[in-house]
Amino acid sequence: MSKVKRGRFQLESSYLGLAASLATLLVYEPALHSFAPFGRFDEVVTLFVLCSLLAFVIAAIALVACRCRERSRWLRNGLAVFGSAAFLAVLFLPLPSAATVVAGFVAGTGSALVMEAWGVRYRGCSIQKALLHIAVSCILAALLMNLIGTVPPAVSGALFVILALAGSDMASWGAEGGENEVGETGNAASDSRAAVSWKTLRSMLAGLAEPLIGLFLFSLMFSTLGDHRVYLYYLSFLLGTLASGLCIVPLLLVSSRRPLLNLIYQVILPLLGLVLIVVALVVPADFQGAVSRSGFMLFFAFASMLFCASVVGYATAGEFPARLILGTSMGAYGLGGIVGTAIVMGGGRTDLITSIFLALTCIYIVALALRPSVLAWLGKGSLGFGAAAATADEEQRHESSVDVLASRCGLTEREREILGHVAAGHSSSHVARVLFISESTVRGHVHHIYQKLGVSSREELIARVTAEPSEK
Structure with a gap:
């Protein structure tokens, strides 16, 4: 549909x-x-x-x-x-x-x-x-x-x-x-x-x-x-x-x-x-x-x-x-x-x-x-990286940067979707609830994203997306 x-x-x-x-x-x-x-x-x-x-x-x-x-x-x-x-x-x-x-x-x-x-x-x-x-x-x-x-x-x-x-x-x-x-x-x-x-x-x-x-x-x-x-x-x-x-x-x-x-x-x-x-x-x-x-x-x-x-x-x-x-x-x-x-x-x-x-x-x-x-309280919610306070322009630049990076590194559609959430500071639990998949599946996708982007932590991943120029 x-x-x-x-x-x-x-x-x-x-x-x-x-x-x-x-x-x-x-x-x-x-x-x-x-x-x-x-x-x-x-x-x-x-x-x-x-x-x-x-x-x-x-x-x-x-x-x-x-x-x-x-x-x-x-x-x-x-x-x-x-x-x-x-x-x-x-x-x-x-x-x-x-x-x-x-x-x-x-x-x-x-x-x-x-x-x-x-x-x-x-x-x-x-x-x-x-x-x-x-x-x-x-x-x-x-x-x-x-x-x-x-x-x-x-x-x-x-x-x-x-x-x-x-x-x-x-x-x-x-x-x-x-x-x-x-x-x-x-x-x-x-x-x-x-x-x-x-x-x-x-x-x-x-x-x-x-x-x-x-x-x-x-x-x-x-x-x-x-x-x-x-x-x-x-x-x-x-x-x-x-x-x-x-x-x-x-x-x-x-x-x-x-x-x-x-x-x-x-x-x-x-x-x-x-x-x-x-x-x-x-x-x-x-x-x-x-x-x-x-x-x-x-x-x-x-x-x-x-x-x-x-x-x-x-x-x-x-x-x-x-x-x-x-x-x-x-x-x-x-x-x-x-x-x-x-x-x-x-x-x-x-x-x-x-x-x-x-x-x-x-x-x-x-x-x-x-x-x-x-x-x-258990530390399984959103990490709050700018997601709550981001302006519409900032969100648009973020989405554009994610799209450029996903296209260049050959991410699948699901990996691109998860990259957008993780780069916005959301936890695996939050992503799982939004996308209706299990946390273990999210973690598996995140691992593949790390490999394709050449990073080893969420901090490096967020920095990579932030440094990526958005589409003009």
Whole structure:
């Protein structure tokens, strides 16, 4: 995919396709809530959701273990349509519980294939473009879900199936991210056939910890807090999605040479969560339910877009097989939903359970806010070489000098990218977080850069870049 041109916005088919998928994804509870006022929703939805999530996790595990890269587009489309139609059948017709179980497993498998296809499509695009597409698609999906929930049942059912097919099939349109493309360090064959070792999995989980935990908590919280019988929970999430997307999109269109993802992760998201906690503590008890519902739906709508974009970033980096990253992320989301749904089926939505999960969310929010400070205290943050105080002209000269030096010394594109960060005084930990690769990979690249530039320390490297004349 081409990179986003900052300050410009162009509507693409993938916006509409991803929105259609999110509006009809049968393991995404807000999509199911479109039908809350109709038929046998309350009777069948919990069992259906549990079965679909189980199938979703099984499919995610198979995605991690499977060595066959090619998956049938027709199989994906067929499961998407059949799963949607089966869900509507058990929702509106007096079918036995066995039919609900079968429908759930078909829907979960189809959902996994659809999400894998969208993950593959966006692999290879920039993190900024991925987040922009996800935010815009979530806005459109919220509008589509509201439309489904307001038209007559027969029309909403037909619209649901049509959107499910369109969202599934459009994942292959254009192939910008490409089912035949992989990250920059691999190729299609190695991505599909490489064995997954425990060391590889452990290294990937360490880098993906923030989005994986976030996806787990998002799914857990929604399945626990989102009462199927209370339409206001669904409405709160739709409004939260709209508000979050409308905040993210303008931010991404701002022209800036600095990594905006760090700003969102380390400043905006934690501040949003901390404000939410403060408000929840000072609001009178009579309004606590509404505040908790609306506030946490807003926070997780914002955060889930960021988590999904981060997953795309890791897949694009090419350090680990994309199927491993996508499968693990899908598994984290599915497990969160299974745990939450099982708890609700076993004991209901008690105040104690709700309080525990809210506390876990608060701890996660605080951890996001404090992590940069802790890393800096441990000496793993930025070294602060002029990066914070550099003017626009200084940044431009720095970038130009890096480009000249990289071209003369034969650096690869990734080495040139890392050289720019290291020469600006950033640590390996910081570079790893920005580029979605491990610290060991960064250190390996830095070693090769030292060899090509004929230096032996960061101080010499910085001096070499500083002394390099920029392009005129």
